[in-house]
Amino acid sequence: MALLRETYLLLWKDLLLELRRRDSLLTMFFFGTLLLFVFHFSFDPAPEKVAAMAPALLWLAFLFTGTLGLAQLFHSERENHCLDALLLSPLDRGALFLAKSCFNLVLMVVVEIVVIPLFWILFNLSSWNLLPQLFLVTLLGTIGFCVLGTITSAITLRARARELLLPLVLFPLMIPVILATIRCMENVLRTGEFGDAIPWLRLLIGFDVIFLTVGVLIFDWVIES
Amino acid sequence: MAQSSQTKKRKGILGALVLVAGAIGLFWSLVVAPPDAYQGNVQRIMYLHLPSILTAYLSYFLVFVGSALYLWKREKRDDLLAHSAAEIGVLFTALTIIEGSIWGRPTWGVWWTWDARLTLTAILLLIYVGYLMLRSLIEDENRAASAAAVLGIIGFLDIPLIHMSVYWWRTLHQPPSILRPDKVPWENVHPSMLTALAISFAGFLLLYFYLLSLRYRLGEMREEIKARRLERGT
Numbered sequence: 001m002a003l004l005r006e007t008y009l010l011l012w013k014d015l016l017l018e019l020r021r022r023d024s025l026l027t028m029f030f031f032g033t034l035l036l037f038v039f040h041f042s043f044d045p046a047p048e049k050v051a052a053m054a055p056a057l058l059w060l061a062f063l064f065t066g067t068l069g070l071a072q073l074f075h076s077e078r079e080n081h082c083l084d085a086l087l088l089s090p091l092d093r094g095a096l097f098l099a100k101s102c103f104n105l106v107l108m109v110v111v112e113i114v115v116i117p118l119f120w121i122l123f124n125l126s127s128w129n130l131l132p133q134l135f136l137v138t139l140l141g142t143i144g145f146c147v148l149g150t151i152t153s154a155i156t157l158r159a160r161a162r163e164l165l166l167p168l169v170l171f172p173l174m175i176p177v178i179l180a181t182i183r184c185m186e187n188v189l190r191t192g193e194f195g196d197a198i199p200w201l202r203l204l205i206g207f208d209v210i211f212l213t214v215g216v217l218i219f220d221w222v223i224e225s
Numbered sequence: 226m227a228q229s230s231q232t233k234k235r236k237g238i239l240g241a242l243v244l245v246a247g248a249i250g251l252f253w254s255l256v257v258a259p260p261d262a263y264q265g266n267v268q269r270i271m272y273l274h275l276p277s278i279l280t281a282y283l284s285y286f287l288v289f290v291g292s293a294l295y296l297w298k299r300e301k302r303d304d305l306l307a308h309s310a311a312e313i314g315v316l317f318t319a320l321t322i323i324e325g326s327i328w329g330r331p332t333w334g335v336w337w338t339w340d341a342r343l344t345l346t347a348i349l350l351l352i353y354v355g356y357l358m359l360r361s362l363i364e365d366e367n368r369a370a371s372a373a374a375v376l377g378i379i380g381f382l383d384i385p386l387i388h389m390s391v392y393w394w395r396t397l398h399q400p401p402s403i404l405r406p407d408k409v410p411w412e413n414v415h416p417s418m419l420t421a422l423a424i425s426f427a428g429f430l431l432l433y434f435y436l437l438s439l440r441y442r443l444g445e446m447r448e449e450i451k452a453r454r455l456e457r458g459t
Contacts, residue, residue, distance in 0.1 A: 108348060111310035151379060159362040169359055169376065172351040173383050176390040183394070199393065207386055221296045222375050224368065 002096050003216075004049055010091075010099030015106065024072045025107055028065045032115045036122055040092035050123045051083040058119060059178060062112060062142065067170070069107045070149040071163045073100055078157075089175040093223060094216035101143075101150040101215070108142050133188045141181035147211045148173055154222045167178075180204045236442075239435045246428035254421035270328045272421050276429035278321040278346065283433070284314030285353065285381060292377030295370060301448065304370040307377050308441035311356050313433065318350045325366040348387055352380045 018025060039057045077083040086096065116135065120128060152170045156162040180200040187197035194201060253332070255271035261268030291307030325343065326336045337343065356376050363369035 033241060148379070151375065155375050156359065156362075158365065158368050158372070159359060160364070161362060163364055165359060169355040172348050172355060175348055175378065176383070176386040179390045180393050201384070203390060203393075210382065210386070211379070214382060218296075218378065221371055224371060225398075 003092050006091055006095035007098040007124065010095060011102050011106075011121055014076070014099065014103040018103075024069050025110060028069050028107055028111050029114065031068055032061050032065040032111050033118065035064060036115065040122060045123070047124060050125060051127065051189050052124065052186070054119065054189060055182045057142070058116065058138075058185070059182055061115060061172070062108065062138070063145070063171070063178070065111055065115075065171035066104070066108050066142070066149065067167050069104050070153045070165055070170075072151065073153045074157055075102055087223065091169070093219045094112040095117065096223065097150060097154075097215045099144045100154075101212075104146040104149060106163055107144060109139065109144065112142065120209065122131070127189065130188055130192060131196065133212050134185055137181050137188070137201070137204070140201070140208060141177050143208045144177040145174060147215055148177075148210070151211070151215050151218070151222060154219070157223070176201065176203060176207055180207070230362040236435070236438060239431065239438065243428065243431045243435050246431050250421065250425040252333040252415070253424050258418045259415055264332055267328060270324050273424040273429075274321060274324045274328065274393065275422060276426040277324065278318045279312050279426065280429050280433045281317035281321060282347070283430075284310045284317060285349065285384070287437075288314065288353070288356070288377045289381035292374035292381075295374045297376070301370075303446075305441055307374065308379050309437055309444060311353050311373075311377070312440060313358060315350065316436075317433070318346060318353070322346055322350065328349040333341050339395070341391045342394075344390055344391045348391070351386070352383070356380065381424045383418065383454065 036057075037049070039061070043053065043057075045053055074083065077086060087093075112135075116131065119125070120131070149170055152173070154167060156165045156169060159165050180203045184194065184197040184200045184204070187193075187195060187200075250272065254269055257399045258269070258272075260266045287310035288307045291303045291305075291310060294303035295307060322343075324348075329338070330336050356373060359376055360369050363372055
């Protein structure tokens with residue numbers, strides 16, 4: 001229970017900072033929208049092909065915007081040695097991990113809630129009734145991304161060129177999530193239900209659970225003063 | 226000093242064994258074993274291909290063990306083991322991919338195909354190249370060691386998940402194509418082919434541990450130099 005309370009307090013601090021400054025949220029949101037435009041110009045897809053490409057394009061957009069968010073994740077902590085202060089306080093490091101993951105999750109979900117319908121509008125898709133299933137898959141994938149992203153963001157924290165290093169380390173590890181979400185969304189768009197994609201959904205949930213547990217256990221060593 | 230000359234001797238013996246096993250392995254796989262009934266002589270690259278990927282997997286397991294031990298006990302030697310194993314693992318994985326391409330071109334007609342096993346190997350290479358880059362980009366050594374250890378652990382835990390996902394991607398989604406390297410007709414293998422493979426594998430293992438011990442010693446020597454410099458205050 002103490003873990004959840006500490007997580008809540010840390011998350012609230014980050015959200016409050018973000019509400020005052022809106023740095024990450026605004027840049028992520030505009031970058032995501034910009035990517036949709038870039039995709040449209042570069043593919044100029046025929047309407048019947050859009051549905052087949054939608055999952056891959058959407059996930060590319062989420063990966064890139066999510067990486068922007070992760071690169072900024074510990075930024076507020078680097079100013080004025082706030083990270084050292086956090087580490088000196090009697091906090092469970094697992095709470096720090098959960099709070100940072102949740103914070104990036106909140107940012108990404110807000111962006112996704114806007115970007116997915118925008119994609120449907122810009123690419124003239126008509127399958128609005130499938131959005132709840134697509135949101136569910138996206139949410140599960142985003143949890144995996146944020147959990148693993150927080151760990152990799154923390155281990156690259158003290159590296160030179162860390163913004164460049166982060167996707168290099170993170171993306172290969174994210175292959176199961178990328179494949180699973182895209183296959184699930186494809187299946188939903190094609191058949192209107194999860195059907196054959198249920199094993200992929202299980203894989204996604206498994207991924208989230210494994211790395212959430214590993215993150216809470218290992219974060220003591222991940223982040224050191 | 227006696228200790229060091231003894232280890233030197235042991236290393237010399239190991240090096241000689243590598244040479245002998247390599248020579249016998251090459252002889253067996255190039256001369257004694259018959260050419261493959263369908264693929265002809267190209268198939269002989271298998272005697273290098275299979276052992277090199279198996280030793281690469283062994284390497285990544287050692288990275289995991291070294292990383293976990295380092296985080297647990299904080300001893301420099303465990304980190305050195307993980308680092309050495311990662312470097313040699315990357316080398317052997319890259320070799321595997323190159324050998325595979327050389328074999329794939331005449332057999333399948335392409336240098337590369339998105340088969341599950343090939344994809345998995347390429348992802349492994351990317352993960353551990355990332356591991357080495359992470360190490361080289363963190364100045365503080367203790368921090369680099371902890372960060373790399375964390376990556377060594379989560380990277381290894383991720384391998385089964387990646388394995389599952391790329392196999393499903395290639396089997397659930399696409400019907401199995403003609404290009405299936407996983408269909409080796411083991412039941413029809415000539416016994417001398419198996420012998421050649423076994424000798425090669427032994428040779429690769431010896432070579433692997435020889436390289437690992439050299440790389441490990443190199444790391445130790447770097448530590449010693451640093452310690453002596455500190456002592457002299459320069």
